[in-house]
Amino acid sequence: MxxxxxxxxxxxxxxxxxxxxxxxxxxxxxxxxxxxxxxxEPFEITKQAVSKHIQVLEQAELVTRTRDAQRRPVHLNAARLEALTAWIDQYRLVREAQYRGLDAVLNHLSKDKT
Amino acid sequence: MxxxxxxxxxxxxxxxxxxxxxxxxxxxxxxxxxxxxxxxEPFEITKQAVSKHIQVLEQAELVTRTRDAQRRPVHLNAARLEALTAWIDQYRLVREAQYRGLDAVLNHLSKDKT
DNA sequence: GTTGTATTCAACCGAAAGGTTGATCAAGGG
DNA sequence: CCCTTGATCAACCTTTCGGTTGAATACAAC
Incomplete structure (x- = not known):
């Protein structure tokens, strides 16, 4: 991972x-x-700005787009969100392990991480 | 939450x-x-730049600082990382619930969130 | 007090982010 | 074939970000 x-x-x-x-x-x-x-709509910014945001999210693969006539609905890619929690938990758990003195767990988790 | x-x-x-x-x-x-x-040290940027990064992390309360003579060690605040996973999981779980058609769970989770 | 070490403050710079407006493209409906 | 609708492209502007250098601060050792 x-x-x-x-x-x-x-x-x-x-x-x-x-x-x-x-x-x-x-x-x-x-x-x-x-x-x-x-x-x-719920924002006070233009469609163009939203379109840019979507592109950013799309490049991060957090959303995908399909085609429905001239509409291009945006779908959440929930799976990608897991990559984030995985990264965070990696370090969160290390610290918690340290607090509890669980060195075995710690050594297993803390080798050559980004 | x-x-x-x-x-x-x-x-x-x-x-x-x-x-x-x-x-x-x-x-x-x-x-x-x-x-x-x-x-x-492991970075190829100046200490001043790192100091700025620390300040950013500190304002996010992701780290804290103590004082040890003229040194000011930085400590990870693992607890704050949970706030992030909490936010992410909130929506990750909603989507997963939808895929499974668990409307009850969905309705409970999806009211007036940020 | 002077020197030295660790860190921060201040001013500045180039690049990128987020926003706007205006023109353009794609797909249907009349 | 227009014309409307949905969305994107392109150019531009302003602000913020990440980085630098150089001066200043805090604390301790001598």
């Missing part, structure tokens, strides 16, 4: 979620697919 | 982890506290 080839993808994912607007988009998509226009 | 008052903090946390250098710092700190100089 946390393979070298996924490094850039992990980077894009964290980068993507750094923006609150994009997190809100993720939140919205968790309730089902939506088009750019639908996503743009 | 995901209280309104934590909103800014969550923002800073994602923002902080968006930078690969700062993620590497987190990784290093998971193996124990370190000073700015120690953290700067």
């Amino acid at each position: 946390t393979d070298r080839s996924d490094e850039a993808l992990l980077d894009r994912a964290f980068m993507a979620l750094a923006d609150p607007a994009r997190r809100r988009i993720i939140a919205r998509l968790s309730r089902g697919p939506a088009t750019v226009n639908e996503l743009a | 995901t209280d309104r008052s934590d909103e800014a903090l969550l923002d800073r946390a994602f923002m902080a982890l968006a930078d690969p250098a700062r993620r590497r710092i987190i990784a290093r700190l998971s193996r124990g506290p370190a000073t700015v100089n120690e953290l700067a």
Whole structure:
């Protein structure tokens, strides 16, 4: 896990979620697919701006897009979110293990990580 | 969970982890506290730059600092990492619930989230 | 007090992010 | 074949980010 080839993808994912607007988009998509226009409405920004956000999320593979006539609904890629929790938990668990003095667990988890 | 008052903090946390250098710092700190100089060494950037990164992480409360004479060791605040996984899992689980058609779980999780 | 070591502050710089407006493209409906 | 709708492309602007160098601070050792 946390393979070298996924490094850039992990980077894009964290980068993507750094923006609150994009997190809100993720939140919205968790309730089902939506088009750019639908996503743009609750925000006070233009569709073009939303479209850019989608592209960022798409490059991070956090969302995918299908085609439905002229609409292009955006879908959440929940699986990719797991890569983030995996990265975080990696270090969260190490620290917790240290607090408890579980050296065996610690040594297993803490070798050559990013 | 995901209280309104934590909103800014969550923002800073994602923002902080968006930078690969700062993620590497987190990784290093998971193996124990370190000073700015120690953290700067493996990188090819100046200590001043690292100091700035630490400040960003500190404002996100992902790390804390103590004082040891003129040294100011940085410690990982593993507890804060949980806030991130909590946010992510919130939506990851919603999607997984949808795939399984677990509407009850879905309705419970998906009301007025950020 | 002077020197030395660890860290931070301040000013600056180039690159990238997030936003806008205006033009353009794709797909259907009349 | 227009014309509308949904979405993207392109150019531009402003702010923020990550980095630098150089001066300043804090603390301890001598």
